[in-house]
Amino acid sequence: MTPAELSESLFALIQQLGERRRQSGSETILDLAPTDVTLERPRNRDHGDWSSSIAMKIAKPLGFSPREIAAQLAEGLEALPDVASVEIAGPGFINIRLEAAAAGALAKTIVEAGPVYGTGHLYDGIKINLEFVSANPTGPIHMGGVRWAAVGDSLARVLKAEGADVTREYYFNDHGSQIDRFARSVLAAHLGEPTPEDGYGGAYIGDIADQVVAKFAGNLAALPRDEQQEVFRQIGVDLMFTEIKEKLHGFGVDFDVYFHEDSLHESGAVNRAIARLREQGHIFESDGAIWLRTTTFGDDRDRVIIRSNGEPAYISGDLGYYLDKRERGFDQNLIMLGADHHGYVGRMMAMVEAFGDVPGVNLQILIGQMVNLLKGGEPVRMSKRAGTIVTLDDLVDAVGVDAGRYSLVRSSSDSQLDIDLDLLGKRTNENPVFYVQYAHARTQSVARNAVAAGVDRSVFAPELLTHDSESALLGVLQEYPRVVAQAAELREPHRIARYLEEVAGYYHRWYDGCRVIPLGDEPVTELHRTRLWLNDATGQVLRNGLGLLGVSAPERM
Template sequence: MNPDALSAALLAVIAPLAEARRPGAAADLTVADLPLERPRNRDHGDWASNAALKLGKAVGANPREFAQEIATALADAEGIASVEVAGPGFINIRLEAGAAGALAKTIVEAGAAFGTNTSRADEIINLEFVSANPTGPIHLGGTRWAAVGDALARILASQGAQVTREYYFNDHGAQIDRFARSLVAAHEGRPTPEDGYGGGYIDDIARRVALAYQGDIDELEPAAKQEAFREIGVGLMFDEIKKSLHDFGVDFDVYFHENHLHETGAVERAVARLRELGHIYEADGATWLRSTEFGDDKDRVVIKSDGNPAYISGDLAYYLDKRERGFNRCIIMLGADHHGYVQRLMAMTAAFGDEPYVNLQILIGQMVNLVKDGQPVRMSKRAGTVVTLEDLVEIVGTDAARYALTRSSADSNLDVDLDVLQKRTNDNPVFYVQYAHARTHNVARNAASLGVTRDAFVPELLDHETESALLGALQEFPRVVAYAAEVREPHRVARYLEELAGLYHRWYDNCRVTPLGDEEVTDLHRTRLWLNDATGQVLRNGLTLLGVSAPERM
């Protein structure tokens, strides 16, 4: 019996009991009002509900007495072994072995679809992440967003959302000018400008710009020469960024150029829209957004007194552009140094008539530190000042890098221990999960060689305590993924996989799928093969959501 079926059974029992006590009390009652939880102590059963505590007052009943009524009625439901009341009114439910074990076959038959649904089909999501300036290789902060953002996109899509991965290509502004001046200085053999960019990659890009230019770039006037280095250099740098991300397993559907906003009049259109809505005014020769009306700490200059657009003007134009492209959910991932932008962006959202934190969501990511031999790793051979995506992948590989960056909440600082990630032991979380998956395939191969097949399935035979625990965890996978999508936290899937791997390893140590010696193959072996394969399927589905491979041999 899956959680949805159990919730339905619970509703079928509670609704008439509630009506009997207080007519109309169950009129609007749904399964969403009857949450189920997995007890931390498995001795308390397979599922627990606090429905009686939630509904006791509404139906005019003592919660514990109401819980006892529910327990008595629910105990007769198909697939229920026993129901007990604990404490002030908690309902502990234990399933019959057959009802619990049936899940193994359900998972195997569902395959890659297990854990997916269409609950978010009405969400058309623009997920913007990484968006690193094209002035150098992707640093660790951007690498973390690449891993987390791609995993979040996969998770949201698994729940039916239409997700567009978007990279905001910042090719407009002062940092691009500094990049161009740094390239020119490197080409001419001069020191890096004081406000410029250093590192071996600058020398490399500068050399390639000179080779790519049609003619002798040194014959150009200084301004034209810098423009040539800017245009060609930015293109070359961004090509490298896209290749690094692709090799990391991250590809974007849209690469949006900031210049597009300024070249197409998008800023002017956004200001005009806000003016129509009555939220723009003029003062001190500048154009202002009346953002304090929407919770901002001060009004924001949109067009400066010299006629040039202020920084926020690009945000206004870009947000409106996304909404006009049909996205009803815009999610932006930003680094910790952008925390102060959240309030003004939410004010902007409200000014356009949208709902802050719904039509626009901001996810803030914290810093990543690499540690090796107990000491921080700070320098990149190529970038000079920061550790890059390529540095991390070169040391530990793509799978370990992606998993390590995804398994912790993005809003917490993260120390990545390179020594741990290079180990092929259970101390390494990604190895632990991948090895569990590979082990399920090894068991299946051994089973096939000994004539154990899935031509019989007797779920009530799965009654060992480790089987009960494993089935309970497998049952949780759809809920874990759905919740990860709801709260935008992919790390919940990773932590679930680690728990599942641990339960599988314990089951493997206690329950054999293959016969020993001259033992005959029995239905117990065949049924356990279903459970083995179901576990492998869920591990594979979870790793896929994180963009991590699921090897069949290790």
């Protein structure tokens, strides 16, 4: 019996209680949906396989004490064929223990489902645009962007696992003053001049300058300085785009759409957005400028869209970009931004409401905090190539792609993160990515050795899986679909990583206490063969979860 089936049975019993109360003449209003009847894993395994606090939530409308309600529900639950016992605890908790065969059946379910196990339907039919990284094409990707690369790609995988139609989108900021500063910096490097006061430094600027010269077909020296700068702008930005894409691809992150900010102004998207907002009565003009009245929707001040000199303000691109996404049919638009953009949220949500959409639904903004790399207990402060920032290359060179991605995803993105490079280089249980990957490799080693010992999956007798460590392992494996759904709903892929570490711990303890392969001349039994199903089920869950994080599941370590 799956948690969903058990929850459905419990909901049906509650409905029957409510109906009996109504038939007895009591005014009973149970405003309850099936999703309100939730089950949790008791922290103490002695309390059973599942626990529910629903009796305390429905006692008042039914006119009984929580313990009385729990007792009535327990009677119905005990009549279910897969339920071994039900106990009432504390003020009205219902603790449910399943028959060993019912609990153990999960192992076969997981193996037969394979990569599909854990997927759901939370976002079936929903089109989601997920915009992340979006680093300016003026230098290598710094650690804040790298964190969003890992978290964003994992979140896309999790949302797709729940049925969403996800488009990964990278917004290239190729319009504005930062591109001009970049072009001046590259030109200065080519001419052997000092870096402009507001320019970009680092060895990579000289590298880009050399590549521009190599790519340009004409005589640069014959061009006026402003034309030289334009050459370095066009070719240099394109070179940075290419490098950023290549570095992200090497990190396991690819995008479906690379959207250029310049296109918003060239395509008329900004003008269309202004026209739409004007129709809705939210545009006004003052002092020769065009304004959006965002204070109507809770913003601290109204926003200039087009300045009095005719130049677009920064928010103009936001208006055009949001409308463009909605016109492309996206139901939900998720944007991942750095901590320095926190003050940006209010105006964006006001903009959404001005368009007639729902803030927090049609547009959702996730804020990520800073990342520090530590070596020898001290922060790594500079990149060999970028000079002033720590980059994607620095992380990958230090610990590799798998450890880099895993370490960035395993903590909530709204908290500052310190990554200990020394720890991630260790092949011990202290290193979380090694701990999880080693658990998977161990499941594969057991499977290979089982074949050599003549243990196969020709028999499945789940009623034999009665060891405490087997019950505990089955319990945590059954949680995987719920964890995936929760990670998708809360936009928190770190829940997958923490869950996998829990699975690894339960598996290692099971491995120490239960043999899949007979000792010496012992015969192969049904128990050995059934345990192989549980071993392989664990491997499948670890593999599925690591896949959602974009981390490999090695067969040997």
